[in-house]
Each structure stands twice: as structure tokens, then as C-alpha cells.
Amino acid sequence: MIISLQLESDTPLYEQLRNQIVIGIATGELAPNEKLPTVRQLAEELGINTMTVNKTYTILKQQGYIVIDRRHGAKVSPPKEDNPAPSPQLEEQLELLIAQATIQGIDQSRFQALCSQIFAKMTYRHS
Amino acid sequence: MIISLQLESDTPLYEQLRNQIVIGIATGELAPNEKLPTVRQLAEELGINTMTVNKTYTILKQQGYIVIDRRHGAKVSPPKEDNPAPSPQLEEQLELLIAQATIQGIDQSRFQALCSQIFAKMTYRHS
Amino acid sequence: MIISLQLESDTPLYEQLRNQIVIGIATGELAPNEKLPTVRQLAEELGINTMTVNKTYTILKQQGYIVIDRRHGAKVSPPKEDNPAPSPQLEEQLELLIAQATIQGIDQSRFQALCSQIFAKMTYRHS
Amino acid sequence: MIISLQLESDTPLYEQLRNQIVIGIATGELAPNEKLPTVRQLAEELGINTMTVNKTYTILKQQGYIVIDRRHGAKVSPPKEDNPAPSPQLEEQLELLIAQATIQGIDQSRFQALCSQIFAKMTYRHS
């Protein structure tokens, strides 16, 4: 999996990293129960500090995306059951996103098409 | 227009303010070419520092949501022509949002329904 | 409020600190909405690193014990409503504690007396 | 006796194992002077490293819960005489637990009821 960090960005490194891993999980590039690279490996590979990677892993663990097995390191969490109730934060963020899209001149059908296109990339399976 | 800030939130005040104004524009609560309160008025009304409001206005201007006329203060930008090409940032944010939704167990149809629901809320206020 | 850390202990510093602050809140030594010392102050006072204190504050914030206001630093959270449903972890920890007490030869009435004694120290108020 | 370990838990394996054995002793599931399985047996049964089990036994011995006889292996210690003086660690842990409960909004009567409930569960298994 390819990860690219922008050092000049205003979003912190640990958050950029977290986001890319989350997307990796959703697209299936990182399969459920797949082992993630060790903190040190990833830190060296990305040219950043181990503690930054460590923080990312801690957050991903807290948010339930990964699981840390003391014997084998970090693994992707097994998939969740279907949950039809979206979290309030998700709704809030989506509302803001739709507001911005609307002002940009993107109407509903265009937006829904964009969603479909992104969903097509996500091959996440609930096996 | 009612603006409520959470002083204890993780998102900075200037960003909360920016987001609420963006939503206000999208819903039509703030009409195109409508005059916004002055920095000082808004700061006092919200009980926050003028520099914070100033930063918000600067960002909104940079992002094209408002125009600042030295003589008449800040105004909401005129509406954009229909633009079928979404900005890269929008796509990126939407991708992350959809990734998180997918992992939460929300499937495409459920997500699209949520979008429709939010669009309906906006259009309703609009008219 | 007096805080004493044991550097030789096997419980990490940030956890010792977290525990003592929690007890401080419960006893009322730290009142609701009271301002906590800044990260730097506390770090210097205790002779430890700022990041250690920072980690403690982050955890306390995540667990809802404190709230971080960007303008004024960290504050004790306002008191919770009465909640008669104990968390599963609390039950689990209490079960282990009671098991150990039982093996030590402490019977139920003695244990309950000990609880009463500790409760007497807690002057926490739901104002 | 059934022992279930969570490999992904924050609490180390040797500690999980130690806790479950302590509870087993308190409930009477493991009777005084009962022989425990050998380190190798238990390790194989649980699918973990022998060093982990070894560490658990060492700790249990240090804390007086078991005695290790080189000829006959590990046995549960004989019951203690009634000892009305709780250990300082116990008090400390209980204080922290009660502090957390208090802040959660659980009052004394509710907490005492919870204690009674747990004592009842233990005594029930005991008899």
C-alpha cells in the first residue's frame, strides 16, 4: 500500500496517516485481520518519527479500526455488522460537505453520481 | 442567523464559525450579496476575540464564499454558475467520509438516502 | 492539591497522575469547572516531561473527566447526572477486588464498612 | 475451570490469567490445596507461551495465592485466618474505583448494592 504524506500540510502527519489507512481499509487494500507494518518499519519507510506512527496506531485502535495483539503487532479489525444508523458526526460532516458542494454549483444528481463513483472504488466486503 | 460555538470543541473557533456561515449560505439563510455583520459586531455578539472573527472572514474570502469591500464590509458572493467539476478537496473529503461510513457498516443505498435527506433539508430552507 | 508520583512504580507516570486527578475530582478537592494547572506548570512542579502531563490530560479529556477550552486551558468537567447503571468495566474491576479481599479473609460486612469509610471522604456534590 | 484470554486486550496475558485464577480461588472453583495444572499443560491448553504461564505462577506465589512445591507442582494456598486489616493496595484500588463510580453518578447505596450482588454471586458458587 502506498502512503504519501505532505509535510507542508496543515493537517498533522498522524492524521494524514490515519486517514490513508482508513481509506485503505475501506477499499480493501488492507484486508480484515491483515497485519500492519510495525511502528518502526512504517516510521522508517515514511521518514518520520516512531512516536508519530505510534500515535496514529493508538488513535486507530481507539476508534476500532485496528486491533493490537501483543504477540504479532497491529492487525485490521474484523468487519462490523451492518449498521443502518449513521453516527451524528458523520451526518454533520456530510452536511458541511454538501453545503460546500451546493455553493460550488454541484446539484444533487451530480453529487449522488460522485458518491456512486467513489463507492465503486470501495471493494470492502462483509465476509 | 443563529450561530452557536462550542468553546470546548476540538475544532477551532474560527473554523466552527466558518462552517456555520458556509452552511448558512448553502441553505439560503444568508442570501447572495447579503451584507455580513462587521468583525467587531460579530465578535462582540459571540463573545470571542475580534482576531478570531477576522481570521474566519479572511478564510471565507480566500475560499470565495464572501467578498470584502472596504467601503461596505463583507458580503456573500454571488452564486456560481453550474459547475459540474467538483474540487479535488471535496472529492478527497468525500472519499474519507464514505470510507468511514463503509467501515461503520453503512452501505451505498443507506448513504445515498442520507444525502437525499440532507439535500431536502437544505432546499426546504432555501425556498 | 498534592500529587506524589513514584518513579519506581510499574504503573506509568501518566496513569498515576491520571488516577490522582480522578480521585481529586471525586473528593471535591478539584471542584467542577475549576481550572487545572497548565501542562508546563504541572510538568515542572512534578519534575517530569510536558508530554507526559499532556498525555494525562488527553486521556482525562477522552474519558470525560476534564474539558479543554482553547482560551483558558483545562477545566474539570461539570458533574454528571445520576446514573444508576454502572459500566461493565467497573463491575469487572470490583469483582476482582472483592475476590482478593475475600481471599485476604475480609468478609462482606467488613468490606462494606470499608466502602462506607471511603465514601465518607468523597465530598463530591451534584450541584 | 474455564479460562478465556483476550489476545487483543490492553491487560497483559499473564495478568489476565492471574486475575482469573484469583477469582477462581475466591469463588471456590479452585479449592484450597487443590493442585493446579503444570506450566506446560496450562500453556498448551491456552495456546500461549510457557514463559507467560510461568510468570503468572511466580506472581501468584509472591502474592501468597499459591504455593509451589517442587515435587508436587503448584497448589492453592490454604485459607487465611480472618484478617480484619485490609492491605493498603486494596484500599488504594478501592478508593480509585469508588472515585470513578462517584463521578459516573453512582451513589453510595447503589454501589453497596452492587457489592452485595457480587458477594452473593461468589458465595453461591462457593457453596
Added chain:
DNA sequence: GTGGTCTAGACCACA
């Protein structure tokens, strides 16, 4: 060899 903890010191974002 893994992640967890801690340090000393630096710079930045926020208000």
C-alpha cells in the same frame, strides 16, 4: 522483536 513509556527540547496553531 513488538509496542509502550519517557525525556529534552523545538516549533506551530490558537486565541
Added chain:
DNA sequence: GTGGTCTAGACCACG
């Protein structure tokens, strides 16, 4: 002046 982020490098706990 506050907390947030990041670094380089060290040591420890766990298995």
C-alpha cells in the same frame, strides 16, 4: 501564553 505536534533517541514490558 495556552495546548498541539513533532523529533531523536533511550529504556522497559511483553511474549
